[in-house]
Amino acid sequence: MQFFRQSLKKYSDEELMQRAGEGNSRAFDELYGRYSARLFTYFHRMLWKNKELAEDCLHRLFLKIIEKPELFNTEKNFKTWIYSAAHNMCKNEYRRMEQHKNADDTVQSGVGSESLINIKDDYPLPGNMLDNKLFMRSLENELDSLSENHRQTFTLRYFEHLSLKEIADIMECSEGTVKSRLFYALKQLADKLKPFKNLLQL
Amino acid sequence: MNFPDFIEKIVLEKEYHQLTAGEKAGLAEWIKNEEEYSSIRALLLKMNVSGIGEEQLAPSVKTKEKLKAAFAEKHKEPSRLLVKRRVGIISAAASVIIVLAAVFLLVDKDPVPQPQVSEVKKETPSIPTPAPEQEPETKTETPADNTIKPSPEKEIKETSVPQPAQPEETANNSVALADQPDLAGLTVVVF
Numbered sequence: 001m002q003f004f005r006q007s008l009k010k011y012s013d014e015e016l017m018q019r020a021g022e023g024n025s026r027a028f029d030e031l032y033g034r035y036s037a038r039l040f041t042y043f044h045r046m047l048w049k050n051k052e053l054a055e056d057c058l059h060r061l062f063l064k065i066i067e068k069p070e071l072f073n074t075e076k077n078f079k080t081w082i083y084s085a086a087h088n089m090c091k092n093e094y095r096r097m098e099q100h101k102n103a104d105d106t107v108q109s110g111v112g113s114e115s116l117i118n119i120k121d122d123y124p125l126p127g128n129m130l131d132n133k134l135f136m137r138s139l140e141n142e143l144d145s146l147s148e149n150h151r152q153t154f155t156l157r158y159f160e161h162l163s164l165k166e167i168a169d170i171m172e173c174s175e176g177t178v179k180s181r182l183f184y185a186l187k188q189l190a191d192k193l194k195p196f197k198n199l200l201q202l
Numbered sequence: 203m204n205f206p207d208f209i210e211k212i213v214l215e216k217e218y219h220q221l222t223a224g225e226k227a228g229l230a231e232w233i234k235n236e237e238e239y240s241s242i243r244a245l246l247l248k249m250n251v252s253g254i255g256e257e258q259l260a261p262s263v264k265t266k267e268k269l270k271a272a273f274a275e276k277h278k279e280p281s282r283l284l285v286k287r288r289v290g291i292i293s294a295a296a297s298v299i300i301v302l303a304a305v306f307l308l309v310d311k312d313p314v315p316q317p318q319v320s321e322v323k324k325e326t327p328s329i330p331t332p333a334p335e336q337e338p339e340t341k342t343e344t345p346a347d348n349t350i351k352p353s354p355e356k357e358i359k360e361t362s363v364p365q366p367a368q369p370e371e372t373a374n375n376s377v378a379l380a381d382q383p384d385l386a387g388l389t390v391v392v393f
Binding site: 023025028029032036037038040041044051054055058059062063066067132135136139157158159160161164179182183186187189190191193194 | 205206232238241242244245246248249251252253254255257258259260261262265266268269270272273274276277
């Protein structure tokens with residue numbers, strides 16, 4: 001069994017997607033193994049750290065792969081395609097949240113507002129690890145305060161390690177737009193994290 | 203100057219005071235002053251050290267189970283492609299069988315091997331001219347219910363008697379099973 005599993009690892013995402021569409025469950029498992037954690041983390045980060053919502057989005061996304069594999073063009077890049085789908089799902093969630101927000105202003109209470117003191121209490125970690133944890137938590141909190149497009153661009157670049165072209169394809173904009181959004185986000189975050197400059201200095 | 207790849211690289215490598223005049227000029231499009239440069243540099247360095255993007259959350263096992271069930275449900279019937287493949291294989295096999303059957307039938311059309319018939323013919327006695335004295339004897343011996351008698355020679359004579367006027371061809375085709383006691387007396391005509 002291990003042998004067969006290893007042999008599937010040689011396949012590209014696109015080939016696996018094609019096989020999954022034909023009913024090959026191991027190909028689907030392999031794809032799920034490759035993308036489930038990173039997409040779940042992506043949804044979690046983009047959707048106000050709401051685990052249930054992230055889980056639901058992940059489920060719906062892979063269900064789309066099962067139900068309508070023909071939506072994927074095997075000549076295109078699978079990674080770009082799946083992130084595009086995830087990006088669109090996030091946009092839908094923002095719209096839905098906006099509608100809820102109009103009805104009830106308290107929707108976002110408690111989201112992205114953890115204080116550094118709480119983080120220290122929650123994570124009794126030694127020196128560097130605590131610093132890193134604090135930094136990451138602060139960065140993610142500040143990221144939430146950016147606009148949707150800037151947050152998406154920054155996340156895709158620095159958390160998902162995608163290229164400018166891939167980000168441009170996912171967000172359906174030019175590479176120039178990606179660059180300017182990225183740099184704006186970088187500057188904003190650097191500015192907002194100034195109070196932690198000592199922490200940021202190495 | 204190319205952003206983000208080149209700028210990220212230079213910002214991570216050098217402090218502001220280490221930049222050349224050319225590099226400062228190139229950066230001016232994006233970074234205006236030393237303070238901005240330093241804060242961006244600190245952020246990028248910290249992101250690198252912290253292993254940004256490396257930490258991943260694991261989705262619950264339930265999600266995978268639900269998806270596996272959905273996958274099994276979707277593909278419980280053979281997929282269209284598999285059906286197409288099977289139909290293709292079956293039709294190819296059917297074609298081969300039809301061709302083989304046709305070839306077999308054509309080969310089988312050959313007439314019944316003649317040597318056997320001629321051999322039997324040799325054994326068949328020549329048609330005797332019935333003697334007037336023997337007639338009553340024959341009549342008495344021939345049973346009324348046409349039961350086959352074990353004496354082969356006599357039976358062959360009797361059965362062969364009514365066909366003396368037949369043409370040679372027909373006579374050649376008649377097979378007397380005289381050497382088989384049970385079937386003695388029967389003449390098989392092969393067309």
